[in-house]
Amino acid sequence: MASSQCAGTVDARGLTDVISRLRRALRRSIRTDYPWELRPVAQVEVLQSLGEGGVTRVGDLAERLCLAQSTVSALVGQLVSAGLVTRDVDPADRRAAIVALSSAGRTDLRNWDTAHRRRLRAALARLSPTDQRAVLAAVPALGRLVDALD
């Protein structure tokens, strides 16, 4: 009664709270999955974005990921050193850098993805069908919420 209010009222605390906790829980579960050599999560996110969006400029990556350009620049640098992505000068606009997955990066991403998907699916399977539906339905809506936040 205290926590659920009339439908129109947004429970801001509830949403931000669950987002933080979920992120940390996911991070922890990832670490459990990968006791061996594991890339920092931020780097994996860059790989994923490249996996989905394909070859991209650094600035576009930053926007997609809601990160500052300088942050992405540094992350890409780390991934280049690790051999997981390539960074080349765009011949059309020589200021720009074209970032792409290397084949090693593609493999790494695929492995990570498989394990992570398995774990998340297991967790979801423990929820009630109603909750599962609610989570699935929320994913695209939350994406649009990100855009609606400034």
Add this chain to the structure above:
Amino acid sequence: MASSQCAGTVDARGLTDVISRLRRALRRSIRTDYPWELRPVAQVEVLQSLGEGGVTRVGDLAERLCLAQSTVSALVGQLVSAGLVTRDVDPADRRAAIVALSSAGRTDLRNWDTAHRRRLRAALARLSPTDQRAVLAAVPALGRLVDALD
């Protein structure tokens, strides 16, 4: 076609991705709301947890927040220095620390909450009614998902 799969398949990438982005977008919007003196987000989360759960031990806080005990210990220390919470020895078990909001902390939390709620509500208002419903419905479900992840 590439991104949406059959209903039963969990889109792990989509969920983790949107969680990260949403968290960063929220953080950014918070900073926009509070150009003046602003507490680090992690500290605010502790205040919130205290606001909901009331007087608590450090270890309980850590569990609620999905954080390591050492992390919470440090955060509480910072909040004590800032005068926003009190930390006293539990007379019943003198190893334990009892953490509670001070009145300054209560005020701070209330202010923060008001502004943040307003902003989040504005963002949600820009979504379609369907999306709004989906987000609202997902909050409790996501909370249970956290528990289901290990």
Add this chain to the structure above:
DNA sequence: CAAGATATATCGGTAACCAATCCAATTGGA
């Protein structure tokens, strides 16, 4: 009372950011 268990605190380190600034290339006039 002597071992373990517990609850915290502290220390040392890494990851995850951002803002400011610098550089090179591009672009839009005058």
Add this chain to the structure above:
DNA sequence: TCCAATTGGATTGGTTACCGATATATCTTG
């Protein structure tokens, strides 16, 4: 054509956000 303003990125110099290991009391129980 040349110069100013703009733009894409890299670098630098922070701060925050964590965690693991260890040290210190304090319980608890045989």
